[in-house]
Each structure stands twice: as C-alpha cells, then as structure tokens.
Amino acid sequence: MATTIIPIEIAELLHTAIKAEVGADVFVYARGVPTDDEGNADDSATCVDRKCPMVEIIPTDGEPQQHASVLWSYPVHIRVMTYGPHDPFAVSLYTISDAVGKYLRNPPALAMTLAEFDAMVVDGPPEMGNVGKDDTMQYQEWACTVNVRKA
Secondary structure (H helix, E strand, O other), rough: OOOOOHHHHHHHHHHHHHHHHHOOEEEEOOOOOEEEEOOOOOOOOOOOOOOOEEEEEOOOOOOOOOOOOOOEEEEEEEEEEEHHHHOOOOOHHHHHHHHHHHHOOOOOOOOOOOOOOEEEEEOOOOOEEOOOHHHOEEEEEEEEEEEEEEE
C-alpha cells in the first residue's frame, strides 16, 4: 500500500526503527500500519490481536506552526506495555523502555518522502501507570512531536 498521508508515513518509519531497537521478542504495533498478530507489517492483515510485551506507536494529525505555514508538527505517543502478572517486578517494562528511550534520545532522523523531516522532539519524561481490568497492564508512554516542512 502506498503511503499518502504524513501521520501514516511517520508510523511506518517509527514502526520499522523501533522494531529493530527492541528485538524479536517484543511486539511492535503502529496505528495506520497493518500488521499481523506478531507486529510484522502485513498489507493483507484485516484484524490484529495485540500481544504483550509490546510497543504501540500512535501518531495523530498535524497542525501548522502558524496560519498557512509550511512548518507542521505531528504529535506521536509511543507506549511500552507489559502484562503485570507476567512481569510482576516490571523488569521487562523497564528493559524495553530503556531501549525505546535510548532510540528517542539519539535523536531519530526519519527518511520521509511526503515532507522534509526537521526533528523529533521528546516533550518530557515518560508517563508511567497501569490500565485495564484490575490495573494488570503496566506502561510507560512518551509524548513526542515530529516537526516537518511541507512542500
């Protein structure tokens, strides 16, 4: 499938990069990127059952820096999640988060085709918490911004 919008291109590029950082035993999913249950890109996928431990990449639509500006910002959330009963001391959560955090602090450079990449900025420290039934899912999540120059 040809990428035609910037949030999906960002998701595809981050999916590939983060998948390489965290290793094969972590499932990586990105909204806008069809994947199989294992988190591998698959254009024929129609449904996915997400597994833990996982990284989820959540891009959102962008906004111009000023009215009619070519400078745009695209918010992206990157969430690491583990299943508490399988990771009771959060060792996997911290280990995967360390790999993702190192990638984000590098800083990343995305080879975009739909816009000229400027920078990816981490907006602060990751948020940490628990969600789900009986708070069994534990997570760390970074809020990031991808800045681009649109043609």
